[in-house]
Amino acid sequence: MKEEKGHQADRRKFLVGMGIAGAAATATLASPALAVAGNRCETKWDQEHEVVIIGSGFAGLAAAIQAKRLGAKSVVIFEKMAVFGGNSAVNGGLFAAPNTALQKKEGVKDSPERMAADQAKAGRGIANEEQLLHVAKRANEALQMTIDAGAEYFPYLQQLGGHSVPRTYQTTVAVGSGITQPLLNECKKLGVRLVNRTKFESLIFDDKGKVVGAKIREGYYFGRGKEGSPVNVRAARGVLIATGGFARNVGLRSAQDPTLTAEVGSTNPPNATGEGLLELFNVGAVPVHMAHIQTGPWASADEDGFGYVSNYSIYNFAHSISVFPKTGRRFMNEIADRKTRADAQLQCRDDNGNPLPPVTITSYEHAKQHPTMKKVLKYGVGWKFDTVEDLAKHHNIPVKALKQQIEEYNGYVKKGVDEQFGKPMAKAKDKYLKAPFVTVRNWPKVHYCQGGALTDVEARVIDSSTWKPIPGLYAAGEVAGGMHGVSRLGSCSIPDCMVMGMTAAENMMKS
Structure with missing residues (x-):
């Protein structure tokens, strides 16, 4: 095995061309991969699993449940913080889906095409319409996953800004934990291994350029530096990066939009700092729409x-x-x-x-x-x-x-x-x-980063040097960029996260 992240010279030029400055560029230029690229080193595995998931928000939880339902015997979720759920647990708990039971009850005519069109309009012509339609077509399925797990919603629909019809459910607790907690309990029932206080550090490749695992630091306490013990975790079927956005990384966000200084607040918790995204860029992922950072009105x-x-x-x-x-x-x-x-x-x-x-x-x-x-x-x-x-x-x-x-x-x-x-x-x-x-x-406060790593409709991360999927590497949720374009419609992040997480799990289980 070798830990290599190749293409560094090409990637540096690419990042500069995309306007990725500040923290992102510094992380790339200072990466140890520059010194070890091309050198071989054997990897000693401390753990082995079929599916390895980094991040315990909507995307990670949905992926774990789907992988288990498709027969995965060993699924693990690593979470950086002391509690599970990430930014998803503190979001608004608003879930948009077309052709739902409540819409039929209220006489609302809707379709996946209409929902995707509403989002594309907000995206100002640069949203990924293929991905939007993919998510809209499966949003009802993802909603049902939350209901089956025990999530409870108010018995009425809301029509949020930019939506042409009412299609948004809200949890009865009016917060995202009304979804993450039931999904977390479902993961426990299915036998998903859940490990908190574990910081994702880097991806591990084999000598053919396939992602085969990840380096994790166990016993990590957020805000205290490099505490904890590093372990190498093998992933037989793939690694899903579901670490969320970078709304709290002031250096990175202000490098994209200089108006988003430290004086601008954020709705995200302090741990939304984007290290998972930076590692994706380090290994060759394509940065997309990084300057499109949404504030909540x-x-x-x-x-x-x-x-x-x-x-x-x-x-x-x-x-x-x-x-x-x-x-x-x-x-x-x-x-x-x-x-x-x-x-x-x-x-x-x-x-x-x-x-x-x-x-x-x-x-x-x-x-x-x-x-x-x-x-x-x-x-x-x-x-x-x-x-x-x-x-x-x-x-x-x-x-x-x-x-x-x-x-x-x-x-x-x-x-x-x-x-x-x-x-x-x-x-x-x-x-x-x-x-x-x-x-x-x-x-307004900084709420959501539309930018991130480019993925295809199968949730596979695209390599900036080959423009093909990086084998064994998937991303879902806010860490993946380009789907929503200039502006994301409210209540569309949960179906995005869950459907793309489910999609990633399905493709891993085919491998």
Whole structure:
């Protein structure tokens, strides 16, 4: 065996051409592979498994379950942190799928082609439509996997920004752990080996260029450096990299988009640092769409991370208005795609150019229908007002302009047509804005990295020197780039992760 990562000179030129700078370029140039490429060394295996999965989010868990159902006797998931689930456990728990039981019950006409078309539109012409359609066609199957495992969803659908019809389920706990925990329990029932505090360090190749294993550091404590013991883990059928994105790697993300400095918050946990992605680049993966980094327009500067305001806003935007405090007027379609809304919000500034977060206003009788409203109010990241005057005074909004805006908007609700910004009004039917009100302040946070390593529709990682799949190497979820293009529609990451994880497992089991 040999540990080789070849093509380094070509890859350095390629990374420069793709604009991968800062942390990514440094990692590539400093890689030990530069010194050992072409040298042979025997690998002593400490563990052997059929399927090796790095990362325990939606993609990794779905892959493990699918591999086991297809007959794999030995499947292992390695997780960097002390708890399983990764960023998936703290996401919004929103799952989009076409032709579902709830859509049929609510009389919603949908199709995989329509869902993929909605996403392609948000992708601004550069999304991978083949992959989008592949995921949409199997999204219902992935949804059923979560239900079979014990995930529970509200008995209604949501229509998120950019979706042409309601197709989004939400977990009853309003967070991704409502899916990851049932999937984790299913993995345990099936006999998947789950190992936490294990940091992925590098891939191991054989002398024919096939990935045959991974070097893992066991006993690793995040944030403490190189703690732990290295072990070599053999993968008889393949290795799946499902390590998520790099939203918390400020150096890497700001190298792609200089506006995303340390001053910009993130909805992701601190461990979303992208080491798995950098290792994929080190071994020759193609970087794709790295500069397309999405900010969540439903986040709030009044709390850290994803918080409570995010899910509250996602649910309520459809029947609420967002106003610019200086004018008391709406400035966007509240359920446009994420990029459109985030770009509009970032223009909301005071006379000195400082951020002036817009205020989202909802009637209390409608806001209370979402379970997070109580926590929004309890933790002081949202406010309840009995009158428009009190609301305007608190947020320093001109009251006359605000009253006029509310009156105009209620007219749109009555007509079923938003004459200001063209917001679809189906979910706002009969939901007039009236006192008492609940308000939150929204400001974008880095949420999702559309960029990553190029994969094909089979979840195989593509080699930058041959433009063919790297044998034995798969990637799924946010670590894989290019599917969503410029902007990812909300609630589409879970089906993406799960379907591509399942796809990777199926192809490994064919090998």
